[in-house]
Amino acid sequence: MARIIVVTSGKGGVGKTTTSAAIAMGLAKKGHKTAVIDFDVGLRNLDLIMGCERRVVYDFVNVINGEATLRQALIKDKRCNQLFILPASQTRDKDALTQEGVGKILEELSKEFKYIVCDSPAGIERGANLAMYFADDAFVVTNPEVSSVRDSDRMLGILASKSRRAEQGEEAIKEYLLLSRYSPERVKLGEMLSVEDVQDILSLHLLGVIPESKSVLNASNSGIPVILDEESNAGQSYSDIVARYLGEDVPHRFIDEEKKGLFGKLFGRK
């Protein structure tokens, strides 16, 4: 059985798709067969971030409607043969998704894959609800600012009450906090919530802090998941997150402002 991970946040623009791409690539690179699904029907982005936009033939909605098989729609990543992408449809809207259809696809994928990463759209409507409904684990991506934190809190409430696990009275979805676009300098200046502040509000297990980094935008623009940029802080932080998720004991980084000397040491070790 596959483990189904939903990457969600409530608020838009916090880095869900970037995270989905990075996590999926990270898991695949560790040798686990992974599928990543774009649930943002009508606003397809994941294929761009993954750099496979020119290879999209069939999409998620085609499979739900029985117009294509899963095998036809899944795009195999060129950099890692353990990773497959199921793109969203750009010409439809979220009503094209049905709970039954999504359930069927996830069940079919579960037979073959070890991890299924669901890239949730923003909001708390149909697309987001279906993305999280079947999940086993939830990666809640949050920016260190109040509106993002509150939206994440709302999303956590939905995860706890409207998921399949909640409805069937099974063990609750495991929730993890991913704090993205974090800048220790701005926290120090009081312009940004600190890790402690966010933890205090959400009381959630922190899986990792992703520092604000130019490399994220560069990676997105060139269609390369940022985790493959081993030089960048953000890339390293995603590698840590994947390792932690898989049970490795990796100390947290990028939370405190780095002094020049320490900076050098960190890179020296790599």
Next chain:
Amino acid sequence: MSTDTEAPIYTKSALEFKSSSFSSPVLVIHTTELKQITHQLKEKIAQAPEFFKNSPVLIDLQHCNDDEHPIDLGQLITTLHAEKLFPIGISSANEDQKLIAIKYHIPVHTIRGTHSDISTTKSVSTQNKPQEGTEKTKDGTINAIENMLISHPVRSGQRIYAKGDLTILSHVSAGAEVMAEGNIHVYGALRGRALAGVQGNPESRIFCSALQAELVSIAGHYKTSEDLDKLEQHQPTQISLQDQALIINNL
């Protein structure tokens, strides 16, 4: 402190039903002899005319209905009216008496009637006893069954309603709403809305280990975070209602 600055969502309606208790004299009738009753009633009233003037009374027929000939309730009510007493209810009435009472617009109380009918006739009926009795049964059953315990954080957008007391072992997020007919205990930070005594119980209270609430309310009297801002927010706090005003104390 006053609650009339802005029209809140909670008190928009023109009226509301609240549950409250008050004490009232109970007139326990021991005989069916109306003449005797009238005579003794006049005597009693003569001792304290001001006390009895226009006073409400609850008629208890438990003891006189043991007689073979039931009392003429219509006559009794007329007698009471003549003495400027206002019957506000009747208990332990038989079926005929119930119909008569309703004809006179007097509510029939059945709770106590069934209880004591079954139990015994030897229970010494002091005037306060019936009230105590009913209250006890109410408390006992309601509290035991309807209290609620929440062990996870109450997230933004979630609403929780408890018919008795509500205990939350974690925090209440901003944008969440917790309501209870009884007390609310929050063993984390209270950042959302907490409404205690929503059915109008002014005795209910709110307890939390840090008060950063958007709104707190007891029995419809509320304060918003604007009013709460000046207070120490990170201390264990108790909120109670005194003379229609919310009192906020650090514990």
